[in-house]
Amino acid sequence: MAGLSWILFGHAAFQYLNAACELGLLELLADGDGLTKAEIGELLNLRGRATDVLLLGCASLGLVSKEGDRYRAAPVVAGLMAGDDWQRFRDTVAFEQHVVYEGQLDFTESLRENTNVGLRRVPGTGRDLYHRLSENPHLESVFYRYMRSWSELANRDLVELLDLSDTTSLLDCGGGDAVNAVALAKANPHLRVTVFELPATTEIAEKKIVEADAQDQVSVLGGDMFADPFPGGFDCVMFAHQLVIWTLEENTALLRKAYDVLPPGGRLVIFNSMSEDTGDGPVIAALDSVYFAALPAEGGMIYSWQQHEDCLREAGFSNFRRIRCGGWTPHGILVATK
Secondary structure: OHHHHHHHOHHHHHHHHHHHHHHOHHHHOOOOOOEEHHHHHHHHOOOHHHHHHHHHHHHHOOOEEEEOOEEEEOHHHHHHHHOOOHHHHHHHHHHHHHHHOOHHHHHHHHHHHOOOHHHHHOOOOOOOHHHHHHHOHHHHHHHHHHHHHHHHHHHHHHHHHOOOOOOOEEEEEOOOOOHHHHHHHHHOOOOEEEEEEOHHHHHHHHHHHHHOOOOOOEEEEEOOOOOOOOOOOOOEEEEEOOOOOOOHHHHHHHHHHHHHHOOOOOEEEEEEEOEOOOOOOOHHHHHHHHHHHHOOOOOOOOOEHHHHHHHHHHHOOEEEEEEEOOOOOOEEEEEEEO
């Protein structure tokens, strides 16, 4: 029952994590000799019962450790804070809390209807979450902070493992705020990257490109990758964190559009989380699929390597290469050639 109880009350476990982040508890306990319950309550401006609840949960879940009457951040948390990934982790927590959590209430109905019923909980008139973000400034801010952080957690592997030495021009379809485009450009001084993104997002991307001083290598083109033709003149097209959003039929259509504008020998790169062909993991891929099934668009999930390859084959590509990424996120790179 212990494992089953974790699932049964998993929603409550996450709320402890979110509260610890929003209240600043974990940063408070990151250094020094630890603090007592009374000191924590005073510093966080929490009354006695509220402090008791918070510390009971955080200690029981292993977010903090207790020695005698003093509390410290758990080693795994302290380790994140000692590196570069703590803020990225926090941005992911905020995304789950403010963007994902409410929409997941409609997960079962989304399965019944085979569509993203949870989108009804996001105000706006856009056809999917991405077209509604501009109507919700707070959600838009949380979303793009998360996407940048989630990308940064994984694009170190993208930069290290994807060989672009023979690539001169890359089209980054749905490239968001250009986080991956800038990382690839910085690692490949010969490379020119164009971010193809919704017009409402281009200003965000352009600002980030200027902040990174990457204007000489990275540019932005506004458009809808479903409705508008793909621009030509690129020897590589990349879909990063895109093909988990849409149905397999929509993915095939996008890949076919990419195939049509690539020259012979041109490459197609898929970079996102992957599930195993056996259909039994990894667990993060399964948990992340709840979001894609319930909220952003009509269809989507963390697809398997094989499902992506089937779409690529139907679109005309061949010569597939799988590249597994390290780290705790289930990211992978799939490269195909025209």
